[in-house]
Amino acid sequence: MRGSPYWNPKTETMPREQLRALQGHRLRLTVERAYRTSAFHKALFDQAGVKPADIRTVDDIVRLPFTTRDAWMDNQAEHAPFGQMCAVTPDEAIRYHTTSGTSGRTPLRVLDTRTDWKWVADMWCYGFHGFGVRPGDRVFFAFSYGTFIGFWGAHYGTEKMGCLVLPSGNMTTPNRVQLIHDMQATVVCATPTYALRLGQEAENLGIDLPSGSVKRLILSGEPAGSIPASKKLVEEQWGAKAADTAGMTEIGTIMMFECEHQPGGTHIIEDHFIEEVIDPATGEPVDYGEQGERVVTSFGRTAIPLVRYRSRDLVIKVPHTKCTCGRSFDVYDGGIRGRVDDMLLVRGTNVYPRAIEAIVREYLAVDEFQIRLWTKDGIRDEIAVRCEVRPGFEDQWSGIAKRLGSDLSHNIEGLGIHVERAEAGSLPRFELKAKRVKDDRVVKGASHV
């Protein structure tokens, strides 16, 4: 039994009907607890005219109102510093964290109890175990251990599993690569962008990663972990298999992971979460196979009872049968496909940064890139992909740039996209979530010329 390929075989292989019954049971308890302990939820449910007793089965979830980040933020500002979402007082919590603050606003502040941290770690174990990580593995974390929740739970999860954890804190990139090499790490956890950065640094240091000890990479924090071209690049660079995971500070942990069968997507941890997919414009549910916004309800966290939270992440849910691993957990095909608010409107064309990355990463000659937008002649939107050229490809660059420009245009509704060469080392590198879009337009997305 201990040798099971599943972290929690009882629920991971549970027939769908039983799984839905378990979700219904946990939903009832979560809603009742949220109503009782979180003033934010009580007000929200009262306003929507729904009482905990109205929720009997998992299908009743649609009777509950959505929770939005804006409402949470507003409430936090009004009832600073923690807001009324928190179901515990700071005296009952053992840890404070925040969102990464990429939206530029004040980050969300969250508290967690001792039990919450056990649960947070356990969710990560579903992912690590599911991708073949086992006691005895040496797990390196490219993570700075600050208030951003990031890989904190993964750190505890792998300790719990009996792995040897290699934290790198505020080490420099070359020092991190050296640590991975010296300690013979077998698993590396990083954002996809930073995994590539570590790979570049290994080349600089003359360390041959493919012949090294690392067999698995656990990626998180960016959609690139499920973009086939980006993932292939990481896997080739490291000579290791890479698995995508995704989580959010609002739930404190991951809610999906890629298993060893690598079905081209990530399993949803459905015994601990209900993940709905809706049309972001109407709020109505979409069918399997249709892209929509994921909405999460989380059962595990005492301090933050999250109910129908609109994530703004774009996903396509498909049945569990997409994967042959035997789990009954449904799959997000292609992982997180972008953000509802990521979309750039350029001369009337919808442009998703993920789509650009998927094409750019097909080109080995591109070391790093940035998407730049500006307003020409005060009226016309322009978009360029600025590329740093990988050493050894300089002479071929002009032909490569032409092909890349044509590929981009062909795949993005014929939109003219400039390809520009950037000086080596001039583009920003990222340890956490990469920000590759530089939008200098006067009016963003308003030009239809």
Place this chain on the structure above:
Amino acid sequence: MSKPTDVMGTPLTEAEASLLAAYRGLEALLTDDLAPSVHANISEALASLWQAVNDLALTDDRPAV
């Protein structure tokens, strides 16, 4: 039958005896027949409980977790 004592020979209180019994019970549960999640979580609990029995000097045991 003599009353159980801590490592210094002081008789255990009722609460200490219960705590030691819980520790021993948890230790006995830890077998390879358990699912990975159950084994790891019991190991964590055992490590925490050991800290309590060790603080109280109830046993010189050290669990292999």
